[in-house]
Amino acid sequence: MPLPFLTADRPFDATTDDVALPFDDHDNWRRPYRPGPWRVAAAALLLLLASFILITAMIIAFAGALPGAAACLTAAVLAIAASLRMLRMGAWVSRHGVRRVGLLRTGTTPWxxxxxxxxxxxxxxxxxxxxxxxxxxxVLVLRQGEPLPLLTDHNADFLSRAEAFARAADAVEVWGDEYRTD
Structure with missing residues (x-):
């Protein structure tokens, strides 16, 4: 089963002579980098915890305490949703702008x-x-307001991965140069 939110369609390569934005459909939201090992490890641990909670819910249901099983099932579903959202967090770009996806909130800034x-x-x-x-x-320098930090080299995607941060920053800057109106 393909999981398109885990990888970019094609890694950014500044040495190729083809188009600067190597995607066919620029209307789709793309993350120009892969999730980092810290983010993936945290999501995997949360999924592991959810599996134990699901086993607990099954045992409690077989014991006959359905309200307890329902509470465990709800906790497991919340843990699974949080881990999937954690994998989706980051900066996404398209022809329409830049989207910052957080754990609880998503914001889009048009170009x-x-x-x-x-x-x-x-x-x-x-x-x-x-x-x-x-x-x-x-950072995104806005027409009105303070600069908006988009990515940092010490977040869960780029900690100890300076080259990956540089490639991701370059890719977002290329998208900005392509679609920003001055």
Whole structure:
């Protein structure tokens, strides 16, 4: 079963002579990078926990306590939904703009509201925790308002993967150069 949200259609390769955006349909939302090992490991552990909760629900149901089994089943479904959402988190691009997918919230910024997409050195959150470290961030400079951080080199996708962050930032900048109106 193909899982299109786990991989990009084709990795970004600046050495090829074909089009800068190597996708046939630019209207579909694409993540220009693969989920990092930290994000995949956390989702896998959450799915493992959900399997144990499902086994517990089955045992409780066979014992005859249906309200307890229903509570365990609900907890397992929530854990599975959270792990799938965790795999979907990140930055997505299309002809329409940039979409930031979070665990609980998704926001889309159209290209016509963005004046620049650039990589800057700034304090960034380490794995999304309150602790900050000095790192790189890909920010969207908006026509009105403060710059919006899109990706950081210390999040769950790019921790200890500087080359992957550079490729992803370059890919988003190429999408921005293609569709941004100045």
């Amino acid at each position: 016509d509201r963005i004046t620049a997409v650039r990589t800057v050195q700034q304090p960034v959150r380490w794995l999304g925790l309150p602790r900050t470290v000095q790192g790189q961030a890909l």
